[in-house]
Amino acid sequence: MRRLRRRLVPYGLLGPGAIWLLLFFAVPMYFMGEMALRSGSLDTGGFTFSWEWANFSDALSGSDEQIVRSFVYAGLATVIALAIAYPLAYAIALRAGRWKLLLLFAVVAPFFTTYLIRTIAWKTILADASPAVDVLQFLQLVPQDGRVLATGGAVVAGLTYNFLPFMILPIYASLERMDVRLIEAAKDLYASSTKAFLKVTLPISAPGIVAGILLTFIPAVGDYVNALLLGGTGQSMVGNVIQSLYLQQRDYPEAAALSFVMMLAILAVVVVYLRVAGTGAFIGDEEEPA
Amino acid sequence: MSNTSDNPRAVRLRSALAMLVALVAALAIGACGDDDTVGGGNGGGEAEVAKAGPVRGELTISNWPAYMDTGKENTVAEFEDATGVEVDYVEDVNDNAEFFGKLRPQLERGQSGGRSIFVVTDWMAKQMYDLGYLQELDHDDLTTVFDNILPSLESPSFDPERKFSVPWQSGMTGIMVNEELAPDIRSVNDLFDPKYKGKVTMLSEMRDTVPLVMKADGVDPADADKQDWLDAIEKLREAAESGQIRRFTGNDYNQDMTNENVVAAIGWSGDTSIIENPDVSWRMPAEGCILWSDNMVIPNGAPNTAAALAWMNFVYRPRVQADIAEYVQYVTPVGGVDDVLRQRDPELADNQLIFPDEQFTADCSTQPDPPGSEEDQQEVTEAFQDMITGQG
Numbered sequence: 070m071r072r073l074r075r076r077l078v079p080y081g082l083l084g085p086g087a088i089w090l091l092l093f094f095a096v097p098m099y100f101m102g103e104m105a106l107r108s109g110s111l112d113t114g115g116f117t118f119s120w121e122w123a124n125f126s127d128a129l130s131g132s133d134e135q136i137v138r139s140f141v142y143a144g145l146a147t148v149i150a151l152a153i154a155y156p157l158a159y160a161i162a163l164r165a166g167r168w169k170l171l172l173l174f175a176v177v178a179p180f181f182t183t184y185l186i187r188t189i190a191w192k193t194i195l196a197d198a199s200p201a202v203d204v205l206q207f208l209q210l211v212p213q214d215g216r217v218l219a220t221g222g223a224v225v226a227g228l229t230y231n232f233l234p235f236m237i238l239p240i241y242a243s244l245e246r247m248d249v250r251l252i253e254a255a256k257d258l259y260a261s262s263t264k265a266f267l268k269v270t271l272p273i274s275a276p277g278i279v280a281g282i283l284l285t286f287i288p289a290v291g292d293y294v295n296a297l298l299l300g301g302t303g304q305s306m307v308g309n310v311i312q313s314l315y316l317q318q319r320d321y322p323e324a325a326a327l328s329f330v331m332m333l334a335i336l337a338v339v340v341v342y343l344r345v346a347g348t349g350a351f352i353g354d355e356e357e358p359a
Numbered sequence: 360m361s362n363t364s365d366n367p368r369a370v371r372l373r374s375a376l377a378m379l380v381a382l383v384a385a386l387a388i389g390a391c392g393d394d395d396t397v398g399g400g401n402g403g404g405e406a407e408v409a410k411a412g413p414v415r416g417e418l419t420i421s422n423w424p425a426y427m428d429t430g431k432e433n434t435v436a437e438f439e440d441a442t443g444v445e446v447d448y449v450e451d452v453n454d455n456a457e458f459f460g461k462l463r464p465q466l467e468r469g470q471s472g473g474r475s476i477f478v479v480t481d482w483m484a485k486q487m488y489d490l491g492y493l494q495e496l497d498h499d500d501l502t503t504v505f506d507n508i509l510p511s512l513e514s515p516s517f518d519p520e521r522k523f524s525v526p527w528q529s530g531m532t533g534i535m536v537n538e539e540l541a542p543d544i545r546s547v548n549d550l551f552d553p554k555y556k557g558k559v560t561m562l563s564e565m566r567d568t569v570p571l572v573m574k575a576d577g578v579d580p581a582d583a584d585k586q587d588w589l590d591a592i593e594k595l596r597e598a599a600e601s602g603q604i605r606r607f608t609g610n611d612y613n614q615d616m617t618n619e620n621v622v623a624a625i626g627w628s629g630d631t632s633i634i635e636n637p638d639v640s641w642r643m644p645a646e647g648c649i650l651w652s653d654n655m656v657i658p659n660g661a662p663n664t665a666a667a668l669a670w671m672n673f674v675y676r677p678r679v680q681a682d683i684a685e686y687v688q689y690v691t692p693v694g695g696v697d698d699v700l701r702q703r704d705p706e707l708a709d710n711q712l713i714f715p716d717e718q719f720t721a722d723c724s725t726q727p728d729p730p731g732s733e734e735d736q737q738e739v740t741e742a743f744q745d746m747i748t749g750q751g
Contacts, residue, residue, distance in 0.1 A: 110733065111463075112733050112737075113733055130751075131750040132750050134749065134750070134751065135748065135749070135750065192614060196618035197618070197619065198619055198620075216620075219606055298611070301602075301605050301606050302599040302600070302604055302605065302607065302747075302749060303600070303602070303749055313744045313747065315460060316461075317740070318740055319463075320741075
């Protein structure tokens with residue numbers, strides 16, 4: 070009896086999560102996969118299931134440029150977000166003292182406003198004749214007759230801005246828990262500041278970095294709002310293609326097929342990434358260069 | 360490799376395979392069901408007629424943004440005071456196709472999401488009706504509407520007997536120009552002038568942008584064939600790829616015009632009232648404009664159709680309509696409004712954008728659908744949408 074119970078308890082604990090995954094992941098995946106294999110059109114009697122594998126090739130043909138662009142933009146946004154988030158999280162966690170709560174609040178506060186409003190606000194900030202763009206032109210970062218809005222740069226900036234807190238908070242959480250005496254110990258053992266950072270701080274914050282990168286990259290790849298509002302005619306991402314297929318062309322099977330392919334592609338990237346980052350690079354093996 | 364059953368990698372592979380088999384099996388079971396067609400509506404059945412009756416209760420109206428006078432004493436409040444109906448006025452229509460896409464699953468089940476009235480453009484109203492999503496209107500319940508409607512709007516080609524639609528406002532699609540920065544733009548062809556590279560936007564509404572481009576090239580949208588549409592789309596594609604056209608927009612081109620990010624755009628006649636830039640005005644293209652109406656329709660499953668009908672009659676009173684016309688500055692569909700406005704503001708009564716005379720719109724075309732069969736229309740729509748997202 071007791072043995073049986075011991076064997077069942079883990080499954081019981083898994084229960085709520087498993088049910089959640091089943092209802093909100095497996096079931097929708099099933100319907101999406103099933104829709105991706107239908108054919109027909111909304112105006113002539115609707116979509117019927119017919120093992121229409123051609124939807125996948127149709128959806129992929131012609132949108133390769135948008136798929137690549139999505140990964141490039143999301144990758145750039147993730148790298149920039151990491152570059153901004155790490156020093157900031159470090160400063161808040163280890164140097165802010167009594168200002169810690171206030172600074173954390175400052176990170177989160179803009180996100181009390183909705184995503185759309187914040188993105189639209191950037192349209193005003195980055196308008197062609199705005200002071201922000203004047204400064205960039207003065208610094209020669211933007212050509213005199215150039216612009217920021219309706220360029221790839223604006224889309225990447227928008228993605229970076231919108232997902233930044235998802236990078237900052239996990240890194241902050243991992244640094245906050247760190248025992249600072251470990252750094253002192255490293256220095257006692259004649260480690261330079263750089264070396265102490267590389268050997269102690271960075272490995273300890275690695276889980277935060279990994280989580281932050283995933284939380285930023287995954288939603289950024291599928292995002293379409295930033296490209297729609299801040300991009301121009303040459304900046305469409307795969308999210309824009311799916312939106313157009315679903316809402317404008319009303320080709321639900323192709324939209325589902327493309328969504329399915331994107332999910333698999335992201336899954337593949339994430340699995341490879343976790344294989345590499347989850348075990349190797351950040352643990353701080355001895356053969357790290359000094 | 361000899362004892363595969365104990366190899367953890369093989370076990371994992373096997374369970375993955377099992378999952379795959381389960382997924383395929385599930386798909387196959389799904390394929391066997393017979394009533395599994397998604398979409399298609401119920402166009403075969405008889406359409407319901409919207410019921411009249413005592414006017415009370417609640418009324419939800421879905422309309423486009425900035426399409427109603429504002430303030431405490433606005434038309435909605437006035438209607439509430441006059442009838443005791445509680446109105447939930449929602450501005451959630453931003454784009455015909457998008458609104459339709461959002462509501463279609465409900466409409467298909469005969470539900471309207473609590474809404475009693477939608478305001479959608481002619482072609483969208485016709486598509487909804489053909490799919491069996493709309494109720495028909497009895498003209499005896501809409502006496503104020505049909506006493507006052509402009510004769511030119513009484514029998515449009517998409518709904519010759521006004522069986523399911525009542526115009527909310529009409530309008531013209533033409534060129535929105537910043538007079539200071541682009542004084543010489545007179546035709547849609549001038550928008551393709553390299554001088555204005557990256558300073559021009561066009562509408563993502565296919566039935567506005569493509570016919571205007573055709574007109575500028577001397578093709579009458581009324582007789583255009585599929586190839587004419589595809590040629591115009593190809594011209595747009597080249598301009599989009601070269602960076603001549605900055606973006607394809609919905610209503611949000613207003614912000615770009617206000618901020619002077621763009622100097623000219625394909626735009627709607629009433630929008631000068633919401634663009635906060637004194638230099639911007641709407642121009643009739645030399646080759647003429649596109650004429651359209653947005654219509655009030657009553658969807659199937661709409662609650663309180665009696666109040667919806669009362670609302671339609673209410674906004675067709677010339678004095679009430681004058682308030683709306685004065686604010687939104689689109690072409691009003693109600694006769695006698697010019698007389699009301701002349702007493703308030705003679706300039707408005709002579710405004711060609713609100714009360715265009717026949718001479719002003721002589722070269723304009725009614726907003727067309729792409730020609731041909733469903734497949735032809737689908738092909739044109741696909742070409743246009745692929746052009747917007749930049750797909751090859």
